[in-house]
Amino acid sequence: MNQTLDKFKEHLKKMRQYEQAVCLLNWDLQTMAPKKGVESKLETLGFFSTESFKLSTSEEYGAMLQELSRPELFAQLDEGMQLTVKRGLRDYQRFQRVPQDFYTDYVTTSARSEKMWEEAKRAGDFSLFSPWLDKMISMTRQYVGYMEPEKDAYEVLLDMYEEGMDSATIDRIFDEMKEGLLPLLSKIAAAGMPDLSALEGHYDIDAQKKVQNMLLSYIGFDFDGGAVAESEHPFTMGICHGDIRTTNHYLEDAPLSAIFSAIHEGGHAIFEQNIDPVFVNTAAEQVNLMGLHESQSRFFENILGRNPNFWKPVYGQLGELLPQFQTVPFDVFCRAINDVRPSFIRTEADEVTYCLHIILRYEMEKAIFRDHAATDTLPELWNDKMEELLGIRPANDAEGILQDMHWSDGSFGYFPSYLLGSIYGGMFLNQIEKELGSLDPILAEGRVKEITAWLNKKIHRYGSLYNSRQAVQRVCGCEISAAPLLSYFNKKYGEIYGF
Amino acid sequence: MNQTLDKFKEHLKKMRQYEQAVCLLNWDLQTMAPKKGVESKLETLGFFSTESFKLSTSEEYGAMLQELSRPELFAQLDEGMQLTVKRGLRDYQRFQRVPQDFYTDYVTTSARSEKMWEEAKRAGDFSLFSPWLDKMISMTRQYVGYMEPEKDAYEVLLDMYEEGMDSATIDRIFDEMKEGLLPLLSKIAAAGMPDLSALEGHYDIDAQKKVQNMLLSYIGFDFDGGAVAESEHPFTMGICHGDIRTTNHYLEDAPLSAIFSAIHEGGHAIFEQNIDPVFVNTAAEQVNLMGLHESQSRFFENILGRNPNFWKPVYGQLGELLPQFQTVPFDVFCRAINDVRPSFIRTEADEVTYCLHIILRYEMEKAIFRDHAATDTLPELWNDKMEELLGIRPANDAEGILQDMHWSDGSFGYFPSYLLGSIYGGMFLNQIEKELGSLDPILAEGRVKEITAWLNKKIHRYGSLYNSRQAVQRVCGCEISAAPLLSYFNKKYGEIYGF
Structure with a gap:
């Protein structure tokens, strides 16, 4: 032996x-x-x-x-x-x-x-x-x-x-999502769009990098166990235990892009940085559970990073590093990072409409693999679904079916993980608030690392030892459900948009 | 076959x-x-x-x-x-x-x-x-x-x-150097030290990086065939054909450090970037001839980079990127980059006293390997030689025998390459001026890349196909001699220090 x-x-x-x-x-x-x-x-x-x-x-x-x-x-x-x-x-x-x-x-x-x-x-x-x-x-x-x-x-x-996941489960929870989202989006649309022109301007890229590093440290990224570099598209990569890296990209006229990419990739990295060293050189060290991985990045980016309370302790520092923010009132900033409106491109979508972008792709993949839809009918099908789900129709295929790389290299079946990640995130939020109380005061008091520590202890340390379904069961004690995410959306956007 | x-x-x-x-x-x-x-x-x-x-x-x-x-x-x-x-x-x-x-x-x-x-x-x-x-x-x-x-x-x-090199040759040319340098240094010492306080200040590191990239492009470094990163000590590394990288380090209060390291490492990199592709996957691609390699880096750093004419076309740009230089008169800058004075640390020495730092190490290595000098007598021997050659005596071993890493990992025999490199550089300078005319107008008119092209054609393209002695013979048509380097020193510093 x-x-x-x-x-x-x-x-x-x-x-x-x-x-x-x-x-x-x-x-x-x-x-x-x-x-x-x-x-x-x-x-x-x-x-x-x-x-x-x-x-x-x-x-x-x-x-x-x-x-x-x-x-x-x-x-x-x-x-x-x-x-x-x-x-x-x-x-x-x-x-x-x-x-x-x-x-x-x-x-x-x-x-x-x-x-x-x-x-x-x-x-x-x-x-x-x-x-x-x-x-x-x-x-x-x-x-x-x-x-x-x-x-x-x-x-x-x-x-x-997403090991252990099947289409019956996804059908059930995505339907739940769809049903909950459509009325929410009508209410948001009725409330009208905020004026975000105060954010327009030129933002120095070296300063954006300093903001990124400040935010990564703030949420618990360990610079002794990782590094950050620049790339065309942001990503996270584990080179080995003790070396988990992320990248970012920077736009001179859109500082929110690098800020939220940093928090998102930071979430991925913090997951892998905190896998228990006993799992080094075992399969548990390699987290191929894309839904679980996305649950962490999207939790950090959206549920923490887009909560106005998250910014209360650091908005002053943001203004010091990028002085343009000194002229943006705090409430305008909070509206800007929670601006919900239908748009064509998945990667630029807000956290609410994003869900429908994924449901669209999931339905397309079923049409391809189950109904054998002819390839040349797919662009039209995409546009029809876009209109059905988001009420807008792409003017061309670049903002339609051609936007994502995934299908070009055969990564069919990957897309659902993104929304599954958000849904698990909603469940984890629910559980954290049961155990630690409301996020709002924790964030407002600058204690975000207590949330990170909770995630480390409950999820990160196990790597991929448990698949997502098992992890949710262990952490939350119940089956996967979209209800917590929907209730988080309704509460948050009800407050922001006043309905 | x-x-x-x-x-x-x-x-x-x-x-x-x-x-x-x-x-x-x-x-x-x-x-x-x-x-x-x-x-x-x-x-x-x-x-x-x-x-x-x-x-x-x-x-x-x-x-x-x-x-x-x-x-x-x-x-x-x-x-x-x-x-x-x-x-x-x-x-x-x-x-x-x-x-x-x-x-x-x-x-x-x-x-x-x-x-x-x-x-x-x-x-x-x-x-x-x-x-x-x-x-x-x-x-x-x-x-x-x-x-x-x-x-x-x-x-x-x-x-x-330094393949093909032997101690008889080195003895001959290092003695030539020593004889020529000691009177030169006496004259420089008699001329007194310039006042360089105009350069004191705080220099932004992001701006220093921009200066570095501007200078690297200016001398002919190809960013499509290389990259620059930050490290503790600057170095150059060829990863593969088409990917030759350098590093730099940055000091907030001493911008000349990163500037001249960039030009120095740029010289190493330009050498390897221009090896003829026919030598890919042959031994010629790997330039283990350290003297020849140093001849290029030291040529770019000292013979080109410390020539006042080199700066005429780019001093304005330097001031735009690092505004502190706008208040440094051009002639003060040129004195600062040609400040010759005895000092303890090899890597911080000017191009003239540097030669004596190397001769000291070469004599030490002969004492070790030929005369079997006892290890515990070496610090004293070092200090004696320092006093003999440079007229100063280290107060402790950190600024004496402990300063360099080379002997700790067994790289005995490496040091002479640095001075050999300068000596070859002097010979190449001599030959370039024969073929292209005086460097001064070429540099003053911003045509430094013509010199780079000459080096590409005569030296770089062959990689290590010819060893240094053969390369010198091919390019200059004569045996290695210290005379051209000495005559360059005498002319240049005679003008600067007015003797």
Whole structure:
């Protein structure tokens, strides 16, 4: 037993070292690598990815997984190792069933498809992307068909990004959301739009970086266990235990963008920074539960960061670092960060209409994978759903179906995680307030780190040991429900918009 | 033939990919990695270094090198490949002779010794470092003894950092330097010190970074083929062809530090950025000729960057970016960047006294490796030489023998390269002026890139295809001599100090 386990741990460590090289290369490509070095770095990335893939599908690794799965040995493993063996065996078996040639073809086609999507988006021309989307749909269907031949393709996809989740559950809670949101949005629309011109101006980017660092420290990001860099799109990446990094991007005329991206990515990073060190080199360290991950980033960004009380202790500092804010009255600022109105682009949407952007994508994905909707009918379907859900119709596909990258590389089934994250966040809020009392005074008194500590203790430390459903059950003692998020929305926006 | 060559190239590429990972990890550790991730990253670095070492000492690689060295095959290789086989075989044979246990012990002891040096330097206490220095001297002697059992240890060390160089040549040209420098320094001392208080003040670090980028572009650094980051000590690192990076550090009260470090590291980077792409994945791409490398960085920093004419076209921009310079008259600035006076610390020394700092270290190294000077007598010997060469005596070992890291990790024989670099630079200057005319009008008219282009064409493109001695011979048509550097010093400082 001990010998197999030691050998297994050695193998895991080696896998992690290759993965660390792959992460670092990816990080570098997105934050630092100059244009002329990209080709060589992509080649090296390909080399190390292949070495890493070989390790995770080697016969030796498979034999160790089989051995450690034997009930009498499995029972002796600690919970981190049990998860590692269970997930490892599942993935090993899945990958074994995918023909090597098909896999290479799928990866290459994804990369090309992504490039074509970029081009089509730039040109605002769906017809350029349509044949590639068509190919990605059929290849993705084939890919998951190899991995899990007995199961419905879309269920497998959902499970890939949010283990343990299924469309029956999502249908139930997304319907709940839809029903609750439509009347809320009518009320908000009736209340009229605030005047936000006081925020217009030029905001120095070096100063925006200082604001970002101040806010990250304020919410509990550990600069000794992470770093921040600049990239085209903000993201968070765990390089290894003790090194969880985020990026940001800065707009000279829209300082709220970097501010809320910082808090959002900070939420992702704080999650991974606080995983218990006992899980180092186990599967629990890798949080592939996208809904749970989003629950933390969206909780920090929206439920904490857009609460006016969050800003009471730091609004003065914000004005010191970015003097333009000294002329923006506090209540105008609070209206600006809670400005709810229908818009076309998901990534720029407010926290309320955002939910409908996700429901739209979820319904589209079901139409694709369940109803086999023809690819060339998808733009029209998108626009119809947009009109139905948000009352606005895109003038072109760039602000419609072409806006997101996800489908271009085959990440079907990913979108629902965003809204699931918000919904879990609503449930966690509910539970925090039961245990710690109302957020408002905690935030107003500058004690946000007490909330961070609660999340660390209840959620972060376990990494992905429990899937999202299990985590919600453990933390809140009940099944997933959209009701807490809806009630948070109604209370908050009722106060802001006065209804 | 073709089959062996293809296999050999495949092997080289694999070696480069591991080296690229090692470089990137090192880069990351020095520029970005947070404290808590260091341990894990060092472990991964160790893993990839070992894999890389295995590839460069594998029997398969050795057999290919032997095969390609056969005269009839060797003759068919292009010059980049010939160099790769020649250097590869030499290093392969050297490493084969080093016992594995000894090598591991040497590497580990180096790392520990470096740590102890840091501690001793902080404490200003040589006795903490003395036993480690003693061990590093004897182990380094043993190490090169394994590699080249027939040769004098110090000659092997000199050749490691500056291939083809020997102590007879260095003795000759360093004596030439010493003889020429001592009267020059007396004249400068007699002329009195300038008043530089106009430069005192606080210089914004973000603005210093903008100045750095402006200067790097100005001298020809290609931001599409490189990047700049911040680190404790400035350095340059080639990650791969098309990605040559430098770092800088910034002092709020001393803006000249970052300015001249930028130009210095820029010189290193411009060298590697302009190596001909035909040498990718050959030994010529790796410029281990430290003297030749320093000749470029020191040429840009001193011979170009400290020439008043260099600043004429950009002094206005400097004042726009760092407004404090608007109140510094141009001639005061030019005096400040050419302030020559004896000082204790090599890395802060001006270009003239710097030469004597290196001669001191070279004489110390000969005393250690040739005369077997006892380690505990070395601090006194250092101080005596300092007094002899520069007329000042360190008050403690932190500003004496403990100041440099090089000896702590066994890099004996490295120091002479710095002065050799300046000497080659003087010769290149001489040759440029023969071919292009005086530097002064070229710089004053903002045509510095014509000089960069000359260096690209004559030196940079070949990488390390020719060693320094060969490069000097090819470019200048004569043997290495200190005379051009001395005559540059005498002319320049005669004008500045009026003698």
